[in-house]
Amino acid sequence: MRRLVLFLVQIAFMVSLEAQTFYYxxxxxxxxxxxxxxxTIFFSSDHVLRETGILKSEEGMSGKNFCIIGQKQLDEVGLKSGATEILSVEPVIAPSQTPVSNLFYVKIQTEKDTAFxxxxxxxxxxxxxxxxxxxxSWYVLSTSICSAGNSIEMANKCFETGRVEEVDPGFIFNFQTSGGDDEPMWGKQWGLEAINVTEAWGLTKGHFTTVVAVLDKGIEASHIEFQENLLDGYDVISGGNAVVYGDHGTHVAGIIAAGINGQFVAGVAPDARLMPVSHPLTATATASEELANGLTWAWQNGASVIxxxxxxxxGRLHDxxxxxxxxxxxxxALTQGRDGLGTIVTFASGNYNTIDYPGSSDERIICVGSIGENHERASTSGYGERLDLVAPGVNILSTVLNNTVGNKSGTSMACPHVSGVAALMLSVNPLLDVGCLSAIIDSTCQKLNGYIYSGGYPHxxxxxxxxxxxxxAGSAVAVAESLLPEIEISRVVRVPGVAKxxxxxxxxxxxxxxxxxIIWSIPYHELSNITSYTFTKESQNRYILEVEDRDMPYFVKPFDINARISTPNSRIIHNINVNVPYTFSNSRxxxxxxxxxxSLAITEVDKDNETEILMCPTHNVTVNVYSLQNRVLSKNIDLSLGTAVIPVSDLSExxxxxxxxxNGVVVFSDKFIIKR
Known part of the structure; x- marks a missing residue:
């Protein structure tokens, strides 16, 4: 068993150091x-996944006999499973988190090649x-923990023999229908087409970690559209689980996140979770208190959107x-929700040609008006200076009580379209705060014909x-994803005379x-000969990393950096990886x-060290520069002064x-990037 665990860890080391690779x-x-x-780890049977608890993993996709796990789980899994039950450990493709199968496919040229x-x-x-x-002509091959490499490497190696016609590494594609357009009533959901939701679904249909609270009359828990994503919620009257006071909340919830399951309709964010916060929405002496409690309970219990x-x-019923x-x-909720990033709060603008309260009370609220299928403002849709945008709100087909569907109209139906899109945006970029998300939604809106839009407004x-x-939806989600934080290596300096x-x-x-x-680390830094490293914060978005090899062979190899962004409550909300493809040595x-x-600056290390100069008196050397295909520059330089500069303006980035x-021998090589 110990040998198995060590082998799994060795595979993990190998994969972690191979951030960039290829396939044929x-x-x-x-x-x-x-x-x-x-x-991607493969077991001999599903029961192993259940018994080890791996199916509870939040790392990504799982399926029959396999799942994606993280580094910690990889170290633990060998201790929980028998040697005969672990089949293989394979990579995961970034950034899509596509698992790689332990199977790969080979197309032979003739039947005689089966022997090969x-x-x-x-x-x-x-x-x-x-x-x-x-x-x-195609054959299926498998890898195991005893194979010479993972399935991608084995497919590559097989192709490079020149003996086969084609290879296909086993990427586990998560193929699905192109959207909710195979739902039986998709053709009647004009609103989803109007907001370009299928474009957004090309990036995400939501994520179970994104929770949309519906502060309304409750959601029918038995409805077939909510069997995969409905939480127990909260009833502000009783203090217990949510109840149902009418079908309004169920209709709203279906617009947000009805499942794509071949039944009835599809929601904007079908893979997000719904949190019912129920209230009868009738005039009572304590209505403000109850609704305030509902809002507070929602964000305190993890709602991303309310x-x-x-x-x-x-003002029709009162002043x-x-x-x-x-x-x-x-x-x-706007300031403290989501661990300080702020819970997104959406309100319907109302159906009385003026902005309803409390949707008008705070400019950070996303206030939503309604349009009809003709893309004109609904005749009663509330409007005015606090209006952010409009969404479909006339004859909207969605879920209602008794496990069926029905049409409703009003800004109540427009608002959940926006809540659903906000959930999609947070699924691809959980780091968006209230202001940034609202700005993206507003600035990506489609301008409607027949209305004059004036400049000078914030978004x-x-x-x-x-x-x-x-x-x-398509534009908003795309912009949200494009703003995901990434790590850019903006400067690399080699310290002369040491491997630093x-x-x-x-x-x-x-x-x-x-x-x-940010929680920084260099996974398995020992394998890159890094004996010490430190990350120093220079500003909120700039850090300085120092790495060094203080022992023989005084040579730091390329390595990976991992950065986990953590909220003040220590909740990890984003993970970034970057490969540092440079070496650091005490080379001359x-x-x-x-x-x-x-320009490219080359230095002679320890130029003042007389012993080294006497041992290596040659200062005239040839520098060759290669692109990925061929040599693009060759130049003789004199390093007698310690440093020589070579112009590279003619080379592209x-x-x-x-x-x-x-003296005819390559004595030093390294990688560099031209970036202007």
Whole structure:
């Protein structure tokens, strides 16, 4: 058993260091990235997954006999399972988190090549499983914990023999229908098409960690559309689990997150979770208190978004009065929810041609008006200076009581379209705060014909009746994803005479939100000969990394960095990996920087050390620079002064390899990037 555990860890080491690799597709090398902190593990049966608790993993996809696990789980799994039950440990493709199968496919040229295939399998610890049933030129091979490599490496190696026609590594594609358009009533859901929801679904259909609270009349728990994503919730009257006071909340919930299950309709974010917070929404002496409690309970119990399809009906039933208690609850949700990033609060604008209260009480609330299928403002949709945008709200088909569906109209139906899109956005980028998410939704709106939009507003051109325009799910989710933080290596400095490097790391995208911190690490740094490293915070979005090898062989190899962004409550909300492809050594020669603009500086290390200079008196060397395909520069330089500068303005931006030739022998090589 111990040998098995050690072998699993060795595989993990191998994968974590191989952040960039490739596979063959129709004879061409296709570059891909390997997720350095996740692995696909295969078991002999599903019961092993259940018994080890691996199916509870939140790392990603799982399926029959396999799941994606993290580094910690990989170390633990060998202790929980028998040696005969673990089949293989394979990579995960980044950034899509696509698992890789322990199977790969080989197309032979002639039937005589089956003998070669069997010989290849034996020599590399693989197994020829079978022919593909209806495609007899293709064979299925499998890897195991005893194989010479993972399934991608084995497929590559097989192709590189030149003895087979084609190979196909076993990527486990999560193929699904193109959207909810196979739901029986998709053709009647005009609103989803109007907001371009299928474009958003190309990126995400939501995530179970994103919770949308529906503060309304409750959600029918037995409805078939909510069997996979409905929480127990809370009833503000009794203090117990949510109950149902009418079908309004069920209709709203279906617009947000009805499941894609071949039944009835689809919601905007079908893979998000729903949190019912029930209230009869009738006039009572304690209504403000109850609704304030509902808002507070929602964000305190993990709601990412709170949908409020209710308001004071434009003052129709009572005067335009205010509730400090209710407004305070909204304020706290907007500022303290989501561990300080703020819970997204949406309100319907109302159906009385003016903005309802309390949707009008705070400019950080996303206030939503309604349009009909003709893309014109609904005749009663509330409008005015606090209106953010409009969404479909006339004849909207969604879930109702008694496990069926029905049409309803009003801004109550428009608002959940926006709540659903907010859930999609947070699924791809959980670091968006209230202001950033609202700005993205507003600025990506579709301008509607027949309305004049004026400039000078915070998020673009605006109109009194339609706000910034019609909700665009596809654009909003795409922008949200594009703002995910990434690590950019902006400067690399090699310290002469020692195996030490100083690397500047910048956080791009939305950066690190205020109050959040980064937990830095270099996984398995010992395997890159790193004996010490430190991360120093220079600013909120800039860190300085120092790495060093203080022992023989005084040579730091390329390594991976992992950064986990944590909220003030220590909840990890985003994980970033980056490969540092540079080496640091006490070699006689060194690049001063590995990220350059118009010139390349080469230095002779320890130029003042007389002993070294006497032992290596040659200062004239040849420098060769190669692109990924061929040599693009060759130049003789004189290092008698310690440093020489080579212009590289004529070379385009990209990755290059440099080598130094001394007396016909390559004595130094390194990678560098030209970036301007």
């Amino acid at each position: 597709y129709k004879g061409e090398r296709i570059p891909i990235s390997i997720d350095t902190v996740r692995y 295939l069997k010989d290849f399998a034996v020599k590399n610890g693989c197994k020829v499983e079978r022919q593909v049933a209806l495609m007899p 949908n409020n399809s209710w308001g004071d009906q434009g 335009r009065l205010k509730s400090a208690l209710l407004e305070d609850a909204i304020e706290v 673009g051109a605006w109109n009194d009746e339609t706000g910034y325009g019609l909700l665009d 490097g100083v690397i500047t790391l910048d956080i791009t995208g939305v950066g690190v939100p205020e109050g959040c911190e 020669y060194a690049l001063v920087e590995n990220v350059v603009g118009h 990209g990755y290059y390899i440099l080598s130094i030739v001394e």
